[in-house]
Amino acid sequence: MSAQLISGTALSQQIRTDIASRAAVLTAAGKAPGLAVILVGEDPASQVYVRNKVKACADTGIYSVLEKYPAELSEADLLQHIDRLNRDPAIHGILVQMPLPKHINPNKVIEAISTRKDVDGYSVLSAGELMTGMPGFRPCTPYGCMKLIESTGYDLRGKHAVVIGRSNTVGKPMALLLLQANATVTICHSGTTDLAYHTRQADVVVAAVGRRNTLTADMVKPGAIVIDVGMNRDDDGKLCGDVDFAGISAIASHITPVPGGVGPMTITMLLMNTIEAAERN
Ligand code: NAP
Secondary structure (H helix, E strand, O other), X not given: OOOEEOOHHHHHHHHHHHHHHHHHHHHHOOOOXXXXXXXXXXXXXXXXXXXXXXXHHHHHOOEEEEEEEOOOOOHHHHHHHHHHHHOOOOOOEEEEOOOOOOOOOHHHHHHHOOHHHOOOOOOHHHHXXXXXXXXXXXXXXXXXXXXXXXXXXXXXXXXXXXXXXXXXXXXHHHHHHHHHOOOEEEEEOOOXXXXXXXXXXXXXXXXXXXXOOOEOHHHOOOOOEEEEOOOEEOOOOOEEOOEOHHHHHOOOOEEOOOOOOHHHHHHHHHHHHHHHHHHHO
């Protein structure tokens, strides 16, 4: 078997076309959707991420502001900036790029963002809404993974999904979204004794670990769908995921590439959450 590629780039393009037309309707009504992106410090990867987010806003007609602050910014000052943006009617979504410098408590920052503007979906309220199946902002990366799976036409009902990783931003919300889609879900983590035992039974595997070659071909059931969230560097410094793409492509039914898979979808779902926040407004 040769796996079909699930292109996050192509799916993003389709969804962004819809986002752009919704943004145009809002703008024409004098309610242009707006996203504020805050970057504290000079982390090179974060600088690339925020630049891509701001560019994606421009491409889809979403107004955006990028506020950059030095790494020495105090927690109190950052909270004040968030408070100002919470009260700004032109801003419907606020994103604070993680990680923050060590002296700033990320949980305090996330909880300071108005729940109406929590487009990253990281707040305790958004997590609770996801947990209880209420409408709300879904964290962008797992939300994008669900769209990638949906795009294959695969019905998750009754299927076995294995999520590798249990972070609050990716693994746990991913598992909850799969559960909501009626999959039977297993969550694996660094304490899992026999990872391959679980993944070999999976109809769908989502790898969100941050270590390349975590999932190899011998760990995958023939015909499975494999979603690779990981972002790592190989020995040549090239971007790669958590899964052995070449090996698994020979036996899976569908697989996402890195780059061009989950990455673009994460940004697209941020745009989607921002549009929804503006429409709700
Ligand atoms: P994280 O917070 O570091 O979580 C990693 C998870 O992997 C943890 O739950 C950890 O288990 C688990 N883990 C570590 N080693 C393992 C092993 N040997 N077997 C099974 N599980 C293991 O990372 P994250 O924020 O969730 O991100 C995961 C990856 O996705 C990273 O590469 C990140 O860069 C990438 N990412 C990509 C996007 C995108 O848009 N493409 C977005 C977000 C993240 P414990 O809980 O037991 O420590």
